[in-house]
Amino acid sequence: MKKFLNVLSISVVMMVGMGTMVSCEEETLGLDNNVIGGEAEGNLLSLDVIAYNDTIDTIRSDRFVLKNATLGAYNENIFGTTSSKFYAQFRPSIIGNQDFHTEPKVDSVNLVLPVFYKTTDKPLSVDTIKLSRAENPSSEIADTDTILITTKYKVDSLYGKKDLKMTLNVRDINTTLLADSKYFSKLNGNDNLISTNSKPIGTLSIGNTVETKVVKQKSETTNIYSETVGYKISLDKDYFEEKIIKNAKTGLLSDYATFIRENIKGFEFSVEENDGFILNFNPSNISLNMYYSYKNPVEKGDDKDYKERLSGVYGFDFSNQWASLAGPNVLVNEIKNNFIGTKFGDAVANPNKIEGDSRLYLNGMSGSYIGLKINQNQLEELKTNLNKGNIAILGAKLKLYIDDSYGFPKPPYITAINYYKKEGGDYISEMYQDSKFQIDAQQYFYNSYPNSVHFNPIVTGKTDYYTIDITGHLKQMLEKGVKFEDQEMRIFMGNFLINNSTSTVYSDNNPYRLDRSFNPYRVVLHGNKTEDVTKKLKLLVYYSKK
Known part of the structure; x- marks a missing residue:
């Protein structure tokens, strides 16, 4: 032999x-x-x-190797179907019991899932709208005007059937993710160690383009407001009312360990479809902000610009060990393969x-x-x-x-x-x-x-x-x-x-x-x-x- x-x-x-x-x-x-x-x-x-x-x-699919992460599904007849769900832990940017003031209310919650795009290519479109029309009613945009710039980019991090649309869902998870644990994907899908609540807290149709918005004064180089380039998902305001606003003084926001073990354990990102594309993205760059308002504590008086309610922002941090400023958050991909009846399946079954x-x-x-x-x-x-x-x-x-x-x-x-x-x-x-x-x-x-x-x-x-x-x-x-x-x-x-x-x-x-x-x-x-x-x-x- x-x-x-x-x-x-x-x-x-x-x-x-x-x-x-x-x-x-x-x-x-x-x-x-x-x-x-x-x-x-x-x-x-x-x-x-x-x-x-x-x-x-089985392959390892946690922060040990996830410099980037994936989600989506792709099917063709040579290798079969690959699908991926992504689980991310995150923490408040500012920890500790919070003072959201009197009569706080969540106005909106925006999560931006970042995408890769070619910065050297021209955007698909750029639209500019003047916001300061009251100060300058002319249709012309002056250097001192405040403008909104909406830019559309082609996503450069999709693999598969890029022209299809997929439905992205965000759910909160019930399983505490532990930093000292190793997480593996059982590729046949038999094991799923992370459980989620069934109701999505955010849904978005995603495809091969994204839009980003910037608010600035035309002549200035700095922005008044800007967004991460990515898929922008509106999350359930009631969920954050319960998890954040109502827990301002309960101790569930008092420290990181309590927050990730007893309050919000993390989010699952998944798609509904079985075929489309695989999205590749940098999880450290996920942006999540809760925008809220509260009763103005100052009496109105003679101030002509007085506002009955004031606004605030409560942010969250998704950074992990691969970020430029390393963070402690745990991240996991759950990957499944189905190659039964394909050329690849036959090849590995009979090498x-x-x-x-x-x-x-x-x-x-x-x-x-x-x-x-x-x-x-x-x-x-x-x-x-x-x-x-x-x-x-x-x-x-x-x-x-x-x-x-x-x-x-x-x-x-x-x-x-x-x-x-x-x-x-x-x-x-x-x-x-x-x-x-x-x-x-x-x-x-x-x-x-x-x-x-x-x-x-x-x-x-x-x-x-x-x-x-x-x-x-x-x-x-x-x-x-x-x-x-x-x-x-x-x-x-x-x-x-x-x-x-x-x-x-x-x-x-x-x-x-x-x-x-x-x-x-x-x-x-x-x-x-x-x-x-x-x-x-x-x-x-x-x-x-x-």
């Missing part, structure tokens, strides 16, 4: 006797001319791989782990992954031949070609981790080491975006394949004799999470700090058994022989 380790299935006989060898000039390696000393002869070996479809049924699959399926917000393995005996034989031939390894890259006949939008990234058995029998997952980034002769994983991405370069434009660079890993095994027992490369949709400040990977030692829990992309790739020999999945090993 053959024992497979991972990443590739190398035919040493093919490589030594009749292996594919071409000049390095035909493949971009990205190395300086002085990588190795002396005069070197550049060569490329094209090595076979074994790759197959697989999946896991060919001996010979590999002809097509490989990856979708975000799921447990799908590609497994790759290598013959351990052949790897040892390759190591022997390399040592005898005075060969230096310059690079090792996997090329995974996109099957564009399916027409999915091209994902910018896929990524991979190393899964193997440690001494003692426990399996672990690790990040691959980068031969181009060393400290004290030790290799570490390093990607710096956007200009220094060695491991998994971004795919844009007409590029029709993904690259996974395992140079450091192969050199570890062949040159340093490092062994990885029962090894398997696992390739996922998406990319590593990135630091806000440094543009490097958020964690260089935890391989599961990935964006796959909020990455909606789908892609079909050519496998090692594809009928298109020009796009066969393979490992390219670049080497020099003096």
